[in-house]
Amino acid sequence: MSxxxxxxxxxxxxxxxxxxxxxxxxxxxxxxxxETYLMGRWDERNWRNVPGPFYGAETDTCEMGPEVAPRHVMCDETGQEFVFRQPRRPAEVNRVLFAAWNDPCGQYGTDGDQWWTTQSVRAWWQERARLREWAEHFATASSSSHHFQYGLADLLSYLDGDLQAHLRGYLFWLEEGRPPTGSETLPDL
Known part of the structure; x- marks a missing residue:
C-alpha cells in the first residue's frame, strides 16, 4: 500500500x-x-515487532513463521519470530495467523492496539535505526544462516518505504478509533 x-x-x-x-x-x-493459539504476552514481545495489533513474543524457534508468512514475519538471531509488517488485507491476516497457529508456544498476540499509544509508536519510530542496525549486522554476520533466508530485504525496504505512511495511519487509528478519510490530516511521527 503506497x-x-x-x-x-x-x-x-x-x-x-x-x-x-x-x-x-x-x-x-x-x-x-x-483465542486457542494467540496467547502472546505483551510484556514478552520481541522488540523488533513493528507497531500494530500483531506481534510475536517468546515464540518457539522452529522458524515456520517466515516460511508461511514471508512478507510479514522474520526470525531474530535466536530463531524467535517477530512481525515486521502488519497485515493489510484478509489473505495477509490469514498468513500471519497461520504463522501463529504453527507456533506450539502460542506466543503470537493480536492485542497490540490495547498497548500501543501515540507516544510509544513515535518513540519506536525514533528508535527504528536500532532495527536497521540489527538487520544489517546479522545479515553480514550470518549471511549463510537460514534465519535470514526470508524477509531481510523486505524488512529493510519497508523501513525505508511504506512503514512511515502505515504508522501515520496507525497513529490516526489509535487517536480516533477509526481509519482516516481521504481529506483528514494525519498525525506526524
Whole structure:
C-alpha cells in the first residue's frame, strides 16, 4: 500500500478466520478460534515487532513463521519470530495467523492496539535505526544462516518505504478509533 497513508483494521479478519482452510504442502490447515493459539504476552514481545495489533513474543524457534508468512514475519538471531509488517488485507491476516497457529508456544498476540499509544509508536519510530542496525549486522554476520533466508530485504525496504505512511495511519487509528478519510490530516511521527 503506497501513496496516501491510511490504516486497515485487521482484527475483524482475525475473528472471521475461524474455519478458514489454508493449503500448505501436502495438507490443509483449518484455523481454530484465535483465542486457542494467540496467547502472546505483551510484556514478552520481541522488540523488533513493528507497531500494530500483531506481534510475536517468546515464540518457539522452529522458524515456520517466515516460511508461511514471508512478507510479514522474520526470525531474530535466536530463531524467535517477530512481525515486521502488519497485515493489510484478509489473505495477509490469514498468513500471519497461520504463522501463529504453527507456533506450539502460542506466543503470537493480536492485542497490540490495547498497548500501543501515540507516544510509544513515535518513540519506536525514533528508535527504528536500532532495527536497521540489527538487520544489517546479522545479515553480514550470518549471511549463510537460514534465519535470514526470508524477509531481510523486505524488512529493510519497508523501513525505508511504506512503514512511515502505515504508522501515520496507525497513529490516526489509535487517536480516533477509526481509519482516516481521504481529506483528514494525519498525525506526524
Amino acid at each position: 501513496g496516501r497513508p491510511g490504516y486497515w483494521d485487521p482484527l475483524p479478519a482475525v475473528r472471521a478466520s475461524v474455519g478458514t482452510t489454508l493449503p500448505w504442502k501436502e495438507t490443509d490447515t483449518v484455523l481454530a478460534p484465535a
